Amino acid sequence: MGVVSVPEAGHPDRLRAPGRRPRVVLVDVFETILRVSALRSRFVDVGRPEHECELFFTRALRDGMALTLAGGVRPFADVARAALRTTTGHSLSEDALDHVLSGFGELPPYPDVEPALQALARARIPAYAFTQGSAGTARDALDAAGLRTYLRGVLSCEEITSFKPPARVYDWACRQVDVPGDRVALLAAHSWDVHGAVRAGLVGGLATRLEGAVPDTVVRPHVAAEHLDEVVAGLIALPA
Missing domain, CATH: 1.10.150 (DNA polymerase; domain 1)
Structure with missing residues (x-):
């Protein structure tokens, strides 16, 4: 995938991340992992x-x-x-x-979540839950769903007093995992969340099971498929 300039109001123009296999994956929590x-x-x-x-x-x-x-x-x-x-x-x-x-x-998990997290673990790509709710609530829910063992940690943008999707939220998350944004993927079932991540210079993976397709109003994600495990397979298949 070619590198194109994506202007963002209030920020310097950013380069769209090339379609490369991520070193870290951030996974949205509510409606992506949990129902x-x-x-x-x-x-x-x-x-x-x-x-x-x-x-x-x-x-x-x-x-x-x-x-x-x-x-x-x-x-x-x-x-x-x-x-x-x-x-x-x-x-x-x-x-x-x-x-x-x-x-x-x-909250219970969607059935495609555990296979997705298992695939990331097999590929040795660390995954972090990334939420705008409280980290404690997310940890409790992920523990109850039996999924937190697949995750390196839980990141909450409450720590910087923000909701997604401003660029500073994704920049902050990348600093927490100590990986450059163009080698971090955001995995979500909300197209607006993936849109924000791609415009911030991350790799975007969209599961379309909520929205049915990629809306025409957002920037194209690097990988899109109906189910989360299919999106993860696409991210893993990207060139290193």
């Missing part, structure tokens, strides 16, 4: 329709991104709690809010 739709039953538990689950999570992500742009963003837990109140029409007690939100620590 947020499992929270639907908790909405029913507190007397709310289960379809509010998707609206709530989408609103939480939107609000976190908007507050990141505007300045003064709060931690994911605070943003999610406010989004849950709004989504449910301010009808839930604090205990009911706690019941729904505590489900983030018990």
Whole structure:
């Protein structure tokens, strides 16, 4: 894949990372590794329709991104709690809010995740969970899912008071793993997350199982396939 210049507002023009096999892979957590739709039953538990689950999570992500742009963003837990109140029409007690939100620590994994992480381990490519939620919640959920042993660590952009996808978030993550950005891959099921990573100079791997295809509005990922294990196979197959 050729190297092309990708301008980014507020940052020097960056070169698109060449399509090379990554030395490290960052894996998004919510909806890439763990299935947020499992929270639907908790909405029913507190007397709310289960379809509010998707609206709530989408609103939480939107609000976190908007507050990141505007300045003064709060931690994911605070943003999610406010989004849950709004989504449910301010009808839930604090205990009911706690019941729904505590489900983030018990989310089940998608079936394509363990094969993907196993393939990275066999290829000796270190993998890190990369979340905008709290690192502690992600660790609890990954432990409960039996997946944390495949991961070198859990990185949370709460440490730099930001949500994805500004470039500084991916730059920070690359510094944490001590590998240049063009040799780090971001693996996610959200095209906007992969878009942000590619524009920041990382290798992008998109699992299209949520969105069905690569949207026309994002930069092309280096590898795209329906399932996470297929994307990992594509990343491993890239030239060294």
